[in-house]
Amino acid sequence: LDVEAIRAFLGRVSGVADAVAITGVFSPIIADQEREVAEIAREMLGPDIVISMSHVIGQLGLIQRENSTVLNAALHDVAQDVTSALDQVLQERGLSASTFFAQNDGTLMAMEFAARYPVLTIGSGPAHSIRGAAFLSGHQDAIVADVGGTTTDFGVLVNGLPRESSAAVHIGGVATNFRMPDVMAIGLGGGTIIRNEEGLIRVGPQSVGHQLTSQALIFGGETATLSDAGVIAGRASIGSSSRATSRRDDLAAGLGIADEMFRDAVDTMSLGKARPLIVVGGGAFLAPDHIPGASDVIRPDHGDVANAVGAAIALASGRWDVIVPANQDRQSNIDHACETARQRAVQAGADPASVEIVELVEVPLTYLPEPATRVSVKAAGPLAWL
Structure with a gap:
């Protein structure tokens, strides 16, 4: 040095x-x-x-x-500004409740922890939608699709938690390797625009977004969207279909393209294993009822607020990922990694008396000059303030 x-x-x-x-x-x-x-x-x-x-x-x-x-x-200054402003607003309104932030592994962390490690909030939205889908549906292993107004996020539930990405995740074109949920997003949502370009039907990725209720045909607007297509096809009963009927053929063709996009995404995320597909989000009605690669299509009650449900039921967690020489005492290394993960879970807000090791993975690394093993441990527990 x-x-x-x-x-x-x-x-x-x-x-x-x-x-x-x-x-x-x-x-x-x-x-x-x-x-x-x-x-x-x-x-x-x-x-x-x-x-x-x-x-x-x-x-x-x-x-x-x-x-x-x-x-x-x-990101530290931004995170500090956000957490400080939130804390101030809560105090001004006389709210003394403890504040937690969503992590991108489907668990929670204390506000102070979030200010120190803001990267752990990146991707937390889809992760908690996946957790909420598990709770609402009662399934622990499934594919989850969260259909919003502009995009649909696909993820996979493994033992009730989001499957993590095993590859480098690019953020703004830059490769990173901190933990991230294995999520794939496609440009398909309730506000996705359907266009007829000289007889060729195109779907998205443009969207009317939050202006759906003023621009979509079913709400008296002039723009054909997938929500219009869903209403015409009988998948939803919102708004009025009177203006949309004149575009029936275009809407049907657009919905067919969207269905194919859905099937391709499910096929990519399933990795050849048929699993139930849990569809949540405000645009859940857009998903077709039968999809190859999905053993069942489930739309749970209250799925439109799956993200909030996922955050409300989450545990606090900590993780420790370390590489240890293979010639050292194996059990001692595992015990140390587990204790470090427990400490980080407590720092994130977990009750020290209730923290458990929920994941322990050992991977031999043979490409290093000296034999070594990667030990990855995750600890989680209920919030200390509950």
């Missing part, structure tokens, strides 16, 4: 930097150097300087982990 170079750099940014992102080679295996640099940063920039260390945020893969750490540090 070139301490002189680090001190020289920190000296140049003193009084200018709002946050520091620290990334070291193979830090998920040995994080000592990152911790040492963090101490130097606090010494030179002040004890209150915001520090993001990559071994806490990302996984193996230097560039993606560095990107994830920089993103977390860059």
Whole structure:
């Protein structure tokens, strides 16, 4: 570790930097150097300087982990502003309830934890829709489609929790490797526009969005949408179909294209295994009743608020992902990883007495110079304030 170079750099940014992102080679295996640099940063920039260390945020893969750490540090001021403003508003209105933020693994974290690790909120919306779908339907293993006004998000339930992506996730075109739900979005929703371009029917990705109730044909507007097509096809009874009947052929063709998009997405997410398809969201009526690759199509009651339900029932959780040399004591390494995950769950707001290990994965890594094993642990428990 070139301490002189680090001190020289920190000296140049003193009084200018709002946050520091620290990334070291193979830090998920040995994080000592990152911790040492963090101490130097606090010494030179002040004890209150915001520090993001990559071994806490990302996984193996230097560039993606560095990107994830920089993103977390860059978002800190925004996260701090949001959490502070929310806390102030709640106090002004006399609301003393504890505040939690949704995480992108379908669990919750305390407001202070969210301010420290804002990247964990990215993708939290679809993750909690998936959790809500599980609760409302009673299914623990299924494909979930959350149909909104502009897009539909597809995810997979595994043991009641969202399946996580195993590949690098690109955010704004930048590859990252912090945990994210395995979600695929397509440009299909209740406000998606159906166009007839010289006899060729096109569906989306343009959408009328929140202006559906003023622009769609069934609400007296002039724009053909998938909601109009759903009403004409008898899949929903909203608005008035009188204006939409004159566009019946275009709407039927557009709905057929949308059905094919739905089938392709389900086929992609199912990975060849037939599972129930749970459809939630305000546009759930758009999904066809029979889809190859889905053993059943389920539209649970209150599915239009599945996202809120998912957040309301969620546990607080913590995760620890570490690479350990294969020649070290296996059980000792697992115990340490489990204890770290429990501590992070408590930091996120879980009741210390009720935290349990809900996931433990060991993966041998044979491509490293020395044999090693990746240990990934997730702990979760009910909120301490309930």
